[in-house]
Amino acid sequence: MKSNRAIHIIAIQENYLEEITKQMKDVLGHEIMIRPTALKELRANMVQDDDIVVLSHHMIKGLVSQLIPAECPCIIAKRDVNFANARELINLPPGQKILVVNDTKTNIEETVASLRETIFEHEYYPYNPDESIPDSIDYILTPGELDFLPTGLIDVINIGSRLLDIETFYEIAAALGFKNNQTQIVKRYFKTLVSLSPEFDEGKGSIQSNQIKDIRNVASYSFQDVIAVSESMQKVVQLGKEFAKTPLPVHLYGEDGTGKSMLAQAIHHHSNQSGNPFISINCKSKSTDMLERELFGSEENHMISIGAFEIAENGTVYLEDVDELLIPLQNRIFRAIKEKKFQRVGGTKTIPFQARLISCSKQGLIWQTASGEFNCSFYEALTSLSLKVPSLKDRREDFVALIEDIKGRLKKTDIILNQDVMNQLLNYEWPGNVTELYNTITYLSFLGEQTIEVELLPLRIRIEESNFASLPQPEINPNEAIRKIEAHGFLEESVEILRIFECGKRKRTSYGRLTLKKHLEENGIKLTEQQLRMRMEVLQELDLLIVRQGRAGSTISQNGEEFLRFISNSILENSKR
Numbered sequence: 106m107k108s109n110r111a112i113h114i115i116a117i118q119e120n121y122l123e124e125i126t127k128q129m130k131d132v133l134g135h136e137i138m139i140r141p142t143a144l145k146e147l148r149a150n151m152v153q154d155d156d157i158v159v160l161s162h163h164m165i166k167g168l169v170s171q172l173i174p175a176e177c178p179c180i181i182a183k184r185d186v187n188f189a190n191a192r193e194l195i196n197l198p199p200g201q202k203i204l205v206v207n208d209t210k211t212n213i214e215e216t217v218a219s220l221r222e223t224i225f226e227h228e229y230y231p232y233n234p235d236e237s238i239p240d241s242i243d244y245i246l247t248p249g250e251l252d253f254l255p256t257g258l259i260d261v262i263n264i265g266s267r268l269l270d271i272e273t274f275y276e277i278a279a280a281l282g283f284k285n286n287q288t289q290i291v292k293r294y295f296k297t298l299v300s301l302s303p304e305f306d307e308g309k310g311s312i313q314s315n316q317i318k319d320i321r322n323v324a325s326y327s328f329q330d331v332i333a334v335s336e337s338m339q340k341v342v343q344l345g346k347e348f349a350k351t352p353l354p355v356h357l358y359g360e361d362g363t364g365k366s367m368l369a370q371a372i373h374h375h376s377n378q379s380g381n382p383f384i385s386i387n388c389k390s391k392s393t394d395m396l397e398r399e400l401f402g403s404e405e406n407h408m409i410s411i412g413a414f415e416i417a418e419n420g421t422v423y424l425e426d427v428d429e430l431l432i433p434l435q436n437r438i439f440r441a442i443k444e445k446k447f448q449r450v451g452g453t454k455t456i457p458f459q460a461r462l463i464s465c466s467k468q469g470l471i472w473q474t475a476s477g478e479f480n481c482s483f484y485e486a487l488t489s490l491s492l493k494v495p496s497l498k499d500r501r502e503d504f505v506a507l508i509e510d511i512k513g514r515l516k517k518t519d520i521i522l523n524q525d526v527m528n529q530l531l532n533y534e535w536p537g538n539v540t541e542l543y544n545t546i547t548y549l550s551f552l553g554e555q556t557i558e559v560e561l562l563p564l565r566i567r568i569e570e571s572n573f574a575s576l577p578q579p580e581i582n583p584n585e586a587i588r589k590i591e592a593h594g595f596l597e598e599s600v601e602i603l604r605i606f607e608c609g610k611r612k613r614t615s616y617g618r619l620t621l622k623k624h625l626e627e628n629g630i631k632l633t634e635q636q637l638r639m640r641m642e643v644l645q646e647l648d649l650l651i652v653r654q655g656r657a658g659s660t661i662s663q664n665g666e667e668f669l670r671f672i673s674n675s676i677l678e679n680s681k682r
């Protein structure tokens with residue numbers, strides 16, 4: 106018999122709410138009332154003390170905590186691939202190279218991790234719309250996110266939306282005190298996997314043919330895509346168009362995320378060779394041997410591998426972070442440019458060098474040339490046409506148009522950033538330039554709120570450097586610490602870790618990793634052992650945490666306490682303005 110208790114499912118996106126409610130009703134609906142509520146509809150007193158709350162994402166825990174009784178068990182829903190849909194994938198011969206496409210970076214990573222764990226016979230590659238697609242991909246796979254697919258010749262396997270995973274149901278069963286009917290829950294769970302599988306055409310399975318052109322080796326951006334409201338960016342676009350008309354090498358330099366790769370593609374697109382391939386090769390963190398093979402190809406043990414210069418033919422080879430190339434490879438590329446020919450590694454056949462080179466670096470190459478790290482003649486050859494791409498903080502006129510462009514790309518044009526938010530964004534320094542802006546808008550759109558208020562902005566943006574001078578300064582430079590933690594992408598989690606340790610210190614307790622993990626999970630932050638260790642190592646390096654092995658447990662340092670105080674004060678200051 107049903108009791109009056111209820112499971113409240115709270116989610117931001119209504120279509121997701123609908124999907125998980127259906128699954129929850131199929132598994133538990135005859136045991137207990139299931140009440141779906143969109144976050145924006147949630148009011149105080151809707152949830153009773155002995156109800157259970159299931160949240161679609163840990164990020165909304167802070168937003169709902171005022172509206173639900175503190176005693177209520179709060180479970181964070183986790184999603185997994187619906188393996189009942191994966192027949193086509195399982196039936197493929199082992200060793201297929203599969204590009205995984207989903208709506209957000211985190212969802213792509215989660216999907217890849219789950220596939221690698223379960224259907225381990227294939228190789229999976231996470232899709233990044235800003236990077237060229239690895240060679241020899243056999244299929245593209247997506248869990249129902251067809252809007253995000255790149256176009257290409259490759260077949261698409263659609264395995265339908267991801268559903269709640271079995272662990273979420275175990276957690277709910279435990280919270281409800283169901284001890285004896287777990288097998289029944291498992292059986293019903295598997296039934297839902299099948300009943301919630303989309304129907305595909307008979308015989309055709311879930312593999313669908315993708316559209317027209319080969320996505321590998323194609324420049325995706327043209328000058329039309331480049332936002333340039335500021336005078337400095339307009340100049341860059343104007344020069345870029347001029348350069349595109351010549352066959353000469355172009356060197357682009359500017360900070361990370363300023364749009365160098367986008368401009369390289371636009372130049373190729375605008376050139377007479379736009380019908381030929383555009384191939385991007387990153388020169389960073391690769392051995393000379395490996396890069397040489399990537400660029401020139403190889404002929405070894407009767408195996409021929411074609412390199413970028415050969416595949417590009419009359420097209421463009423874009424050398425990213427060219428300043429990382431060591432002298433022997435610089436010399437070899439320079440010789441190929443000069444002689445207009447080269448040979449594959451281990452090969453004897455002479456191959457014509459026809460490709461146009463576009464290269465990029467962060468600071469231009471003149472310093473490396475002066476210090477002897479860069480071959481002067483190669484430098485001259487690469488930089489005959491050279492273009493500085495300005496940092497975002499130096500062209501704030503582009504801001505509004507860039508934000509609109511990003512919202513459009515994310516299909517989130519209805520999100521409103523209020524004036525205070527815009528002011529905060531405009532005042533921020535943007536060390537990661539447009540990439541950082543892109544990531545920030547993606548994060549904000551993911552919150553599911555239509556109007557973004559200042560409190561929702563990531564901490565690093567809310568804490569303004571101009572406030573720093575007026576606040577008591579901790580021994581460590583907080584700005585520096587924030588940047589360093591943020592560079593790893595886990596500032597909010599680190600602050601939460603420090604807060605837990607600070608709480609522990611007040612109770613004169615130190616915590617080991619397991620207890621910390623438990624407390625974090627209670628706050629909706631689920632981390633693997635490895636992730637937790639990494640965050641603690643970074644906090645230790647910055648002297649914010651004293652990490653001890655074994656039973657002694659770890660504690661927050663005095664610097665850590667000051668750092669937390671500083672963050673709270675900064676947020677307070679900002680909220681007063």
Ligand SMILES: Nc1ncnc2c1ncn2[C@@H]1O[C@H](COP(=O)(O)OP(=O)(O)OP(=O)(O)O)[C@@H](O)[C@H]1O
Pocket residue numbers: 235330331332333359360361362363364365366367368507510539540543
């Ligand atoms: N002017 C612009 N208009 C529209 N989008 C832009 C512009 N500049 C950069 N972007 C977008 O910002 C992101 C980063 O750009 P891109 O990868 O070209 O930068 P980058 O300088 O090559 O970065 P990195 O050196 O880190 O590889 C991309 O998503 C790109 O589309």
